[in-house]
Amino acid sequence: MLTPWTQLPPTVLGRLGEDLSVSAQRLMQERGLSDLARAELQRWESLGLELQTLVHALGASARPDDESLPLLEAAQAVRRQWLPELARRGLRLTVEGEAVAVNGQAAQLQHALDLMVAHGLAAGSALTLQVSAEPEGPPALTLRGPGSPPDSAEVHGQLLQWLARALQWPLDRPRLREGEWALRLRLGSPDAPAPADADADDALPRRHWTTQDRVLVIDPDDRTRSVAAALLRGAGLRGDCVASLGQAEDALRDGVPSTVVCGYPLEQAGVQALRALMEATRPGLRWVELVDAPFVFAAGSADGRLPARISRNDLANTLLPSLAD
Numbered sequence: 001m002l003t004p005w006t007q008l009p010p011t012v013l014g015r016l017g018e019d020l021s022v023s024a025q026r027l028m029q030e031r032g033l034s035d036l037a038r039a040e041l042q043r044w045e046s047l048g049l050e051l052q053t054l055v056h057a058l059g060a061s062a063r064p065d066d067e068s069l070p071l072l073e074a075a076q077a078v079r080r081q082w083l084p085e086l087a088r089r090g091l092r093l094t095v096e097g098e099a100v101a102v103n104g105q106a107a108q109l110q111h112a113l114d115l116m117v118a119h120g121l122a123a124g125s126a127l128t129l130q131v132s133a134e135p136e137g138p139p140a141l142t143l144r145g146p147g148s149p150p151d152s153a154e155v156h157g158q159l160l161q162w163l164a165r166a167l168q169w170p171l172d173r174p175r176l177r178e179g180e181w182a183l184r185l186r187l188g189s190p191d192a193p194a195p196a197d198a199d200a201d202d203a204l205p206r207r208h209w210t211t212q213d214r215v216l217v218i219d220p221d222d223r224t225r226s227v228a229a230a231l232l233r234g235a236g237l238r239g240d241c242v243a244s245l246g247q248a249e250d251a252l253r254d255g256v257p258s259t260v261v262c263g264y265p266l267e268q269a270g271v272q273a274l275r276a277l278m279e280a281t282r283p284g285l286r287w288v289e290l291v292d293a294p295f296v297f298a299a300g301s302a303d304g305r306l307p308a309r310i311s312r313n314d315l316a317n318t319l320l321p322s323l324a325d
Contacts, residue, residue, distance in 0.1 A: 021048030066103045071131045078113040098253030115160040122150035138188020148182035217241040219263030254280045263290040
């Protein structure tokens with residue numbers, strides 16, 4: 001099944017990244033900037049470049065034919081590219097595994113490898129990247145290290161989740177002995193049976209939305225509701241877009257939705273009561289918070305306990321992906 005990313009205009013996302021990085025570069029030329037302000041602008045510039053690279057990896061401009069990609073060679077090449085940063089941090093990355101190939105696009109594989117390594121470095125420990133040919137399924141890339149895993153909310157980990165969803169590459173965390181962690185990306189169809197050693201992980205997506213899902217959007221802003229309604233309609237999803245909590249309660253007469261996208265703060269008493277009412281009928285209700293902060297794309301948890309969070313002003317790029325568990 002096509003993922004939400006295939007419904008989006010990636011060129012818009014790429015232009016956003018370009019404008020963000022160019023604006024950050026221009027502001028950094030201003031005199032009298034504090035070190036803190038300069039560091040923040042550098043962070044925004046990096047995020048803009050990340051967005052542009054992601055669009056390139058997804059083939060926004062052109063979609064070349066798939067080719068046979070040697071995974072072990074690709075992993076070794078990524079390691080060489082990361083050597084300066086590894087040396088700066090005093091860390092080590094080891095590549096091991098089998099000489100196996102996968103059909104795909106080099107830019108997508110390159111970006112996935114870069115995001116895996118960048119996410120793993122956030123753990124602050126030595127890393128091992130293993131290439132393996134799975135006996136019953138597509139080849140896999142497994143990154144592992146000692147100690148505690150990197151925070152699932154880390155930006156490169158979040159971007160890796162979006163990329164994996166877009167390409168339908170299953171992402172999971174295999175169970176290891178105590179004191180070790182691993183992150184595995186299988187480079188193929190999600191229809192292949194998951195290995196028995198895979199732990200359910202709330203931070204990783206497990207399914208995509210379907211046209212049977214019903215979405216309830218609650219937001220006082222007219223423009224937000226209009227954009228959301230158009231996106232849901234274009235994706236073939238059933239959706240109600242209402243302005244108030246009272247109208248949301250009225251909408252429940254048609255049944256409890258599978259997902260709620262809400263622009264009212266979750267800590268607001270009325271919102272908590274409404275959520276509790278719906279969860280009594282539908283345990284695991286997915287909740288997506290709309291926030292005013294730019295470039296927010298927290299995936300949330302598949303069981304609904306941890307809400308997803310997306311930017312109100314960037315719905316064209318975040319709404320449909322946020323509906324994936």
